[in-house]
Amino acid sequence: MICGLILAAGAGSRFGNKPKQLAELEGRPLLDHAIAAQCAVAELERIAVVLGANAELILAKVDFMRAEPVICERWGDGQALSLRSGIEHLTAEAHVTKVIVTLGDQPRMAPELIARFVDEPPATRAVFDGRPGHPVVLGPVQMRLIGNLHGDRGARSLLQGGKTIECGHLRSARDVDTPEDLEAIRHEARAVV
Numbered sequence: 001m002i003c004g005l006i007l008a009a010g011a012g013s014r015f016g017n018k019p020k021q022l023a024e025l026e027g028r029p030l031l032d033h034a035i036a037a038q039c040a041v042a043e044l045e046r047i048a049v050v051l052g053a054n055a056e057l058i059l060a061k062v063d064f065m066r067a068e069p070v071i072c073e074r075w076g077d078g079q080a081l082s083l084r085s086g087i088e089h090l091t092a093e094a095h096v097t098k099v100i101v102t103l104g105d106q107p108r109m110a111p112e113l114i115a116r117f118v119d120e121p122p123a124t125r126a127v128f129d130g131r132p133g134h135p136v137v138l139g140p141v142q143m144r145l146i147g148n149l150h151g152d153r154g155a156r157s158l159l160q161g162g163k164t165i166e167c168g169h170l171r172s173a174r175d176v177d178t179p180e181d182l183e184a185i186r187h188e189a190r191a192v193v
Helices: 030-039 055-061 079-091 111-116 140-148 179-192
Strands: 002-008 046-051 068-071 098-103 125-128 131-138 164-166
Touching: 002 030, 002 079, 030 046, 030 098, 030 111, 046 055, 046 079, 055 068, 068 079, 079 098, 079 140, 111 131, 131 140
Parallel strands: 002 046, 002 098, 046 068, 125 164
Antiparallel strands: 098 131, 125 131
């Protein structure tokens, strides 16, 4: 089974005092875009979205489509725990061979880019002009070792030596950390129209 995992548990403190995942982009919450992208990839049999900060608000306002929300109660302990929560949810009752991980604050992540990673081997990751990014592919070895991770490092150390795919020609790498980042994405959209 190939699954998708969207990490959206952080507080997004650089964004300000409103939940970043609920910031509006094209009339929808930011997180809606990330969920829609993974849900459009038919090869992903199950999709989990890990929530933490502002989970109740997000649950009430975001369209999860076919994705399954997972609440990480200890989200403040860092991305490693959020990642572990999602992996444990997906693997609890099924044999999962691969998980494609993206971020909830990347609204321009295209389904085609995610689908590009479905047939790649574990430990494959996207790079954008040489800088590590998402999607990343976790296989059985990485999923097993996630329990050893702590803090905000995520799975970076588990991907070392894996295949990289240059995706710098795509704009989907931009994530939203600040209101200015969101405005830049809005500006890009207006420039296209």
